[in-house]
Amino acid sequence: MALRSAERARIVVVLAAACTLSACGMFRRGSPDNEPTLRTLAGRTGPVQADGALPKASEEQAIEAYQRFLAIAPAAKQRGEAMRRIGDLEMERAESRAAAAPNADAPDFKTAIARYQAYLAAFPNDPGNDRVLYQLARAHEQGGDPDRALATLDRLIAQHPKTAYAGEAQFRRGELLFTARRYGDAEQAFSVVMGGVGAKSPFHDRALYMQGWSRYKQGRLDEALASFFGVLDLKVGGRSGDGGLDTLKGLSRADRELVEDTFRVVSISLENLKGADSIPTYIDRPLRTGYAFRVYEQLGELYIRQERAKDAADTFGAYARLNPLDAQAPVLQARVIEIYEKTGFSAQALAAKTEYVARYGKDSAFRQANADGWKKAQPLVRTHLTELARHAHATAQQAKAKGDSAVQKAETEQAIRWYRELIASFPTDAGAPANHFLLAELLFDDGRYADASTEYEKTAYGYPAHPKAADAGYAALLAWAEQGKRAAAPGRPALQRSGVASAVRFADAFPADPRRGPVLANAADTLYALGDGARAATIAQRVVDLQPPAADADRKVAWTVLAHTAFEANAFDRSEKAYAEALRLTAERDAGRGDLVERQAAAVYKQGEQARSAGKSKDAVAAFTRVATVAPQSKIVATAQYDAAASLIALKDWGSATATLEDFRKRYPSHPLQGEVAGKLAVAYLEQKQWANAASEYERIAAASPDPALARDAQWQAAELYEKGASRQPAARAYERYLQRNPQPLEPAEEARFRLAKMAKDDGNATREAALMREILAADQSGGASRTDRTRWLGATAALAVAEPVAEQFRRVALVEPLQASLRLKKARMEEALKAYAVAAEYGVADVTTAATYRTATVYGDFGKALMASERPRKLTKVEREQYDVLLEEQAYPFEEKAIALHEVNAGRSSKGVYDQWVKNSFVALRELRPVRYGKSEIAEGVVDAIR
DSSP: OOOOHHHHHHHHHHHHHHHHHHHHHHHOOSOOTTSOOHHHHTTOOOOOOTTSOOOOOOHHHHHHHHHHHHHHOTTOTTHHHHHHHHHHHHHHHHHHHHHHOTTSSSOOOHHHHHHHHHHHHHOTTOTTHHHHHHHHHHHHHHTTOHHHHHHHHHHHHHHOTTOTTHHHHHHHHHHHHHHTTOHHHHHHHHHHHHSTTTTTOTTHHHHHHHHHHHHHHTTOHHHHHHHHHHHHHHHTTTOOOSSSGGGOTTOOHHHHHHHHHHHHHHHHHHHHTTGGGGHHHHOOSHHHHTTHHHHHHHHHHHHHHTTOHHHHHHHHHHHHHHOTTSTTHHHHHHHHHHHHHHHTOHHHHHHHHHHHHHHHSTTOHHHHHOHHHHHHHHHHHHHHHHHHHHHHHHHHHHHHHHTOHHHHHHHHHHHHHHHHHHHHHOTTOTTHHHHHHHHHHHHHHTTOHHHHHHHHHHHHHSSSOOTTHHHHHHHHHHHHHHHHHHSOGGGHHHHHHHHHHHHHHHHHHOTTOTTHHHHHHHHHHHHHHTTOHHHHHHHHHHHHHOSSOOOHHHHHHHHHHHHHHHHHTTOHHHHHHHHHHHHHTSOTTOTTHHHHHHHHHHHHHHHHHHHHHTTOHHHHHHHHHHHHHHOTTOTTHHHHHHHHHHHHHHTTOHHHHHHHHHHHHHHOTTOTTHHHHHHHHHHHHHHTTOHHHHHHHHHHHHHHOSOHHHHHHHHHHHHHHHHHTTOHHHHHHHHHHHHHHOOOSHHHHHHHHHHHHHHHHHTTOHHHHHHHHHHHHHHHHTOGGGOOHHHHHHHHHHHHHHHHHHHHHHHHOOOOSSHHHHHHHHHHHHHHHHHHHHHHHHTOOHHHHHHHHHHHHHHHHHHHHHHHTSOOOTTOOHHHHHHHHHHHHHHHHHHHHHHHHHHHHHHHGGGGTOOOHHHHHHHHHHHHHOHHHHSSSSOOSOOOOSOO
16 A cells, blocks of 8 residues: 555655765764764654644655665665665656556556565565565556566465455455456455455455456356345445435445446346346345335336336336335336336236225225325325226226126226225215215126115215215115125124114114104014014114004014013013014914914913012912913913922922822823923822822833933832832832843842842742842852942842851751761761851951851851761770760861861950950850850950961
8 A cells, every 4th residue: 555645755854864864974073972873863753844744755856865875874774664665656656647647558667566576575574575565566457467466466465364455455356357357266355355354344345246246257146146235235225215326325426336336237137037036035134125126126227228118117016016015115116107108008007007006095004104105195096096997987888888798797896996995085075975876876786785785875874965865775775685685694694783773774864754664673673583682672662652653564573573572581571461462463364373372372481480480389370370371272381281280399289289290191191291290290299108109100200211320210219119108019029120120230239139038038938038149149249340338248148148058958967877978968068058158258248257257167066066976887896986986076176176266266356346146156155165265254365367
């Protein structure tokens, strides 16, 4: 970089003074030691004028001064600095000459080049050589030798990679390489400038620009655009200005030229890609959205210069479509219309106008986003709406004249659309009421009933009174009715509500119109059908109160609605009277009369229900009974009689309730409530302690109920009631039926078997009793997860009972000769008995376990006694008999001990709180078997823990 003029002047003065003083010092002898020398001058400066200005000196004077210094001080350490500065001065002199004669041939930088080369030769390793190499490269470049300039810059970068000139050096390299069409190398150099070496360099922005050009020249348009958009981010991003590029604020002239050139090459690059379709790819950050419109604008302008009107319009339109809320969107869309109109594309111009009014009209989102821009766009909106409406209207009329229904339909749609938009956008227009009425008529004729009703209502109620107001209001009702006829079921209620609102509005606005009565009657009927009873009743009352009175048909509708709504409001007395008024206006043969009669009967019936709910059972009975008087053929007479009986039950008038229910059963055998009669009669009979009759009703319930649980409970209740009433045979049959129908749940089934077994026992039917006990035992043992504590007790009891016959068979076997055969049978019977008692004991039920233990001990004891009492063989001698008896005693002893052990187990249970009859019996047995130990009142500890 060249020295600044102030620095250069200071150097010239200082060095000139230094040369003069040095020369004088060479010839003066005996000078004091404090005279200035070259060494001391190195740190001093020359005199400065009072105003701070330095002495003026030309490049020639400075060069001459430095040369004199070099001549007189060949060994001075400042020699290198002087040589370098001579080169800089020669460089400046050549530049000054070039500036003075810009049209002359290439300036002569050879002297400067020679000076720098001499310096480098003399001081090849000087740390400051990066500056010299930089100046030498400049000299080569400005002297017209770009190759040597590039080589010198390469040398500079290679030898001084961390030089302060790295950024500019790389930039200059990039320019030289670009000029030499070495675009890849140029791109690399410019990339270095933007990298770490030149991130803060003033050349960064232009390096980014040139990087883009380098990529562009290599045909890499996407990457080139990335660089160019980077330049735009730096120079345009965030800057205000809605006009052309010249409106951008804060740009210097050089930056403005850079921006213009960048936009130009961006447009060319986009054109070579996909035009406007390529732009969104690069608008990928918020900073770029601020100038995105300029990208589209500049590309469009390029197309215009190329006379590509369609492409230009598409480009402008693309921005408007992609950025509908942007302030520049209507500006570019207006350019689209302008281009099409100028080039004669009328269809396209029409479409563009359509787009314009859609985007920037009264209800557009653009209005909310850009209030100022919207106001500016409105004049064109009005103009385009008018043109569009007139064009569609005229085209529709022409199509109708030609019989082209398809075109007529389409253009009618367009005309309706534009008229509607025109009226909504400019409501204060003088022709607005007429436009509304004509629009409504057009919509109705076209079958657009929803829109027609809206426009009719605006015509009727949106303006001061005019001759067609009432007709418009009534026509709106017709339009609502047409909508209701054609609507799908889910959407019909909303339409009907809107029609009702319009009807009420009509009646309020035009009180003298003769159509008011039927309009209000129809509104009341419609509201009731929609479930809005409160409003329906209000409007129906208006019909009833009309003066002069409304027609009978309308009054009948009103009274019917009042009756229905009073009924639904639980005002059943008022409902009964209103139905009476409706019936008075209904002919005898009217198809709807029967329904009114039923409804009146229901109103009376509901009064009975109200009385019953209030605890007024007598009034309830009276009302229920009155139903048959008001409407004897009504379907609810039977229900009323049934409810009368229920109220009698509530009054505890059991006799009347029983009589009424029995009459109901006979009179209405197929009535759905017959299923409940049995329950009611059962209660009444129970209250009268007629157990058998109550049981019979419960059996009816059991037979008829589809609910298995209810049927089961009813059958059980019946059996118990029969049993309670001492009706043994019906009770047994009831329990048998219970078992037959309800083998499950297990517990009540077991209970039923147990009760049947008791009855069999009471009847002396041991066989039946034993069979039932076996059934109880089998059912419990196979019950699995259904078993309960009760079923286990029943099972244990049954097991004990089942064991008794087996034990009895054991006891019946006598030990007689031949002893071996009878003893074998006796043992077999004993084992069977022991197994049977073991089954009972295993249940763990306390009273059954003690009984089974006692009986098991008895079996063992009986067997021992039987051995001792067995028949002896004949022909035994006395000695043999004695020996035989000893042998028998030895055989009987273990059984006696087993019996004692089991009785001790039973007796030991008393220490655990178990002291039933069987424990007592074991104590009695032990006193007999071991009188020494158990003959006392105390009971010994230490008993056998289990049956073995």
